[in-house]
Amino acid sequence: MLFVTIVKSALKSLWSNKLRSFLAMLGIIIGVGAVIAMLAIGTGTQQDVLSRIQTMGTNRLSVRPGQGHTPGGVRGDDVQTLTVEDAEALLAIQGVNTVAPMAQGSAQLKYQNNNSRSRVVGTAVTYLSSNNFQVEHGRFFTDSEADRNARVVVLGSEAAGTLELTRFDIGKPVKINGLNFEFIGMLKAKGGDSFFSADDMAIVPYTTAMNILFGMDYLSGIEIQAKDSNKMKQVEEAIAAELRKRHKITNPDEDDFEVRNQADIIETMSGVTKTFTYLLGGIAAISLLVGGIGIMNIMLVTVTERTREIGIRKAIGARDRDILQQFLLESLIMSALGGLIGMAAGIGAAVAIGRFSQDFNPVVTAQSVLLAIGFSAGVGIFFGFYPAWRAAQLNPIECLYYE
Amino acid sequence: MLIQTRDLVKVYQMGAAQVRALDGVSITISQGEMVSVIGASGSGKTTLMNLLGCLDQPDSGSYVLAGEDVSRMNRDQLAHVRNKRIGFVFQSFNLLPRISARENVELPLQYAGRKDTHRAAAAALEAVGLADRMHHEPAQLSGGQRQRVAVARALVNDPDILLADEPTGNLDSRTGEEILALFEDLNRQGRTIIIVTHDAGVAARCARAIRMKDGRVIDGPAKG
Ligand SMILES: Nc1ncnc2c1ncn2[C@@H]1O[C@H](COP(=O)(O)OP(=O)(O)O)[C@@H](O)[C@H]1O
Ligand SMILES: [Mg+2]
Numbered sequence: 125m126l127f128v129t130i131v132k133s134a135l136k137s138l139w140s141n142k143l144r145s146f147l148a149m150l151g152i153i154i155g156v157g158a159v160i161a162m163l164a165i166g167t168g169t170q171q172d173v174l175s176r177i178q179t180m181g182t183n184r185l186s187v188r189p190g191q192g193h194t195p196g197g198v199r200g201d202d203v204q205t206l207t208v209e210d211a212e213a214l215l216a217i218q219g220v221n222t223v224a225p226m227a228q229g230s231a232q233l234k235y236q237n238n239n240s241r242s243r244v245v246g247t248a249v250t251y252l253s254s255n256n257f258q259v260e261h262g263r264f265f266t267d268s269e270a271d272r273n274a275r276v277v278v279l280g281s282e283a284a285g286t287l288e289l290t291r292f293d294i295g296k297p298v299k300i301n302g303l304n305f306e307f308i309g310m311l312k313a314k315g316g317d318s319f320f321s322a323d324d325m326a327i328v329p330y331t332t333a334m335n336i337l338f339g340m341d342y343l344s345g346i347e348i349q350a351k352d353s354n355k356m357k358q359v360e361e362a363i364a365a366e367l368r369k370r371h372k373i374t375n376p377d378e379d380d381f382e383v384r385n386q387a388d389i390i391e392t393m394s395g396v397t398k399t400f401t402y403l404l405g406g407i408a409a410i411s412l413l414v415g416g417i418g419i420m421n422i423m424l425v426t427v428t429e430r431t432r433e434i435g436i437r438k439a440i441g442a443r444d445r446d447i448l449q450q451f452l453l454e455s456l457i458m459s460a461l462g463g464l465i466g467m468a469a470g471i472g473a474a475v476a477i478g479r480f481s482q483d484f485n486p487v488v489t490a491q492s493v494l495l496a497i498g499f500s501a502g503v504g505i506f507f508g509f510y511p512a513w514r515a516a517q518l519n520p521i522e523c524l525y526y527e
Numbered sequence: 528m529l530i531q532t533r534d535l536v537k538v539y540q541m542g543a544a545q546v547r548a549l550d551g552v553s554i555t556i557s558q559g560e561m562v563s564v565i566g567a568s569g570s571g572k573t574t575l576m577n578l579l580g581c582l583d584q585p586d587s588g589s590y591v592l593a594g595e596d597v598s599r600m601n602r603d604q605l606a607h608v609r610n611k612r613i614g615f616v617f618q619s620f621n622l623l624p625r626i627s628a629r630e631n632v633e634l635p636l637q638y639a640g641r642k643d644t645h646r647a648a649a650a651a652l653e654a655v656g657l658a659d660r661m662h663h664e665p666a667q668l669s670g671g672q673r674q675r676v677a678v679a680r681a682l683v684n685d686p687d688i689l690l691a692d693e694p695t696g697n698l699d700s701r702t703g704e705e706i707l708a709l710f711e712d713l714n715r716q717g718r719t720i721i722i723v724t725h726d727a728g729v730a731a732r733c734a735r736a737i738r739m740k741d742g743r744v745i746d747g748p749a750k751g
Contacts, residue, residue, distance in 0.1 A: 125637045125638055125640070126637065126640075126642070129637050133626075136625075140625055432621075433623055435621075436621045437623075437634065437638075438582075438606065438609075439580070439582060439609060439615050439621070440609065440610065440615070440634055440635045440638065440680065441606055441607070441609050441610020441611070441635055441639065441684075442606060442638050443603050443607075443638075444602055444606075445603075446638060519583075520582045520583075521577050521582050521583050524617070524621065
């Protein structure tokens with residue numbers, strides 16, 4: 125039998141049972157729609173997270189004190205292994221663009237009657253550019269101010285807001301842990317960064333932080349900006365090698381520092397969000413599966429109802445595979461059509477969610493659409509096969525005299 | 528010899544009991560004959576027709592149709608034989624509802640893989656006098672017209688045998704007469720026809736009767 129003839133007769137028989145065909149398709153429509161919408165939400169979240177991380181710069185490395193490898197290893201501020209000399213030595217490494225020694229802690233900020241407990245970052249001038257910060261008002265401190273423990277502070281937009289400081293207050297004294305600092309500048313808000321608020325902090329020269337504010341002779345970390353974001357691995361290894369040499373460590377397992385790469389963080393985060401995407405997609409795929417079972421159910425009923433027709437067709441020469449094709453095609457058409465309508469519904473839902481929700485920016489990808497359509501066609505074939513096979517195996521005589 | 532059967536046996540299991548629907552049937556039918564199979568209800572006529580029409584296989588015995596042993600064929604081969612060599616006419620017409628008369632007649636052509644199905648189906652309907660009812664669905668046709676569509680469908684692939692099981696059973700006597708006249712016409716053109724019936728009047732119209740009782744042929748010589 126010609127393929128067009130089978131398609132025509134399949135469409136005809138689906139059309140003659142419009143409501144039933146539509147209800148069978150509905151499961152697939154909902155399933156495909158759900159898969160596409162859920163994957164869009166997952167992918168959108170994934171891209172959001174990555175772009176947030178990327179605003180922090182992809183060519184950054186940071187060195188933290190403590191044993192990063194060993195689970196439960198000692199970490200944090202009380203590990204006093206990194207020194208200003210270490211930071212200076214790293215600048216000589218090939219591929220390193222800037223190095224910013226970090227001496228940070230939490231401190232009480234006060235301006236007039238306004239208080240704020242904020243992170244105070246003691247660092248060098250290079251920190252500004254290596255972290256993609258921009259000064260919105262006033263200025264950043266200078267190298268010479270850093271050299272002479274100058275009591276100057278640059279505030280993040282959020283910290284400034286809490287203290288009710290505006291650009292007109294530049295030059296006024298702000299108290300940090302009770303000591304007077306000159307408010308010299310304000311950073312442009314970075315926003316969008318929910319992991320730790322980059323805007324709620326105060327930046328002072330690292331010398332000031334070490335010698336005046338926190339009284340520490342070690343660093344809480346070193347921030348490095350590499351020249352080429354494609355050579356992060358090499359730079360990372362060179363830094364580790366240099367620090368081992370300086371700390372007289374031969375066995376990497378005994379490192380008293382840890383070098384972390386921005387790419388590692390991105391990798392971890394995208395791993396998490398990918399899992400999230402798969403989870404959403406998987407839950408939606410279950411509804412697609414249920415849709416397939418709905419089709420199988422309807423097809424089994426159809427085959428029973430049309431037993432007589434099957435007998436007649438066999439009597440006039442239909443082979444088993446002609447009957448198989450006929451019924452398989454009916455379920456395939458239902459699931460393919462359901463898939464297309466579901467695709468439209470899913471994309472529509474994703475767009476609507478993007479428009480009406482602040483939390484999600486769904487992104488519909490071609491892969492997710494192909495995946496959902498392919499899956500629904502697969503569901504059609506898989507769940508349509510058994511009823512069609514049953515129809516094909518029926519005995520013509522039993523069918524012909526079936527009432 | 529167009530049809531030659533030897534010791535056909537068909538046994539149905541009815542719970543614990545066995546029904547020997549056919550109990551050793553040996554018949555021969557030649558090309559161009561018009562034969563009736565007659566007998567009381569339950570004598571095995573329909574079972575014989577199912578076997579002759581390759582809708583079913585015997586439990587034992589052999590059946591040679593046009594030189595081919597069909598009792599050894601697989602399902603696909605039997606389907607092919609039904610499509611090419613056999614045309615069925617049933618008591619209850621067995622047309623597909625919701626498609627037109629012509630589409631019904633086209634089906635055997637489509638299963639034969641033919642492409643010019645429109646024209647051939649139209650010609651077959653014209654041959655049974657239904658040229659003006661081609662686009663009617665079965666529900667819009669009278670019983671006699673439906674049976675004519677069934678005859679057109681049975682003939683459209685130019686089969687060796689026309690097998691009719693009680694073809695007039697659901698028709699009033701006048702339309703039944705028309706259908707029998709149509710069969711006689713076809714037989715005169717050389718078509719081999721086997722009519723299963725319990726109606727002696729119908730059997731009398733055939734050149735020969737095969738009489739059945741309890742799954743056996745009781746006397747089968749040519750009459751007249
Ligand atoms: N599918 C079946 N299952 C069980 N018994 C059957 C079946 N078909 C026919 N029979 C039995 O076989 C016998 C012959 O039936 P059938 O060939 O239909 O007779 P006829 O057509 O002459 O009335 C009957 O006793 C009938 O009950
Ligand atoms: Mg009968």
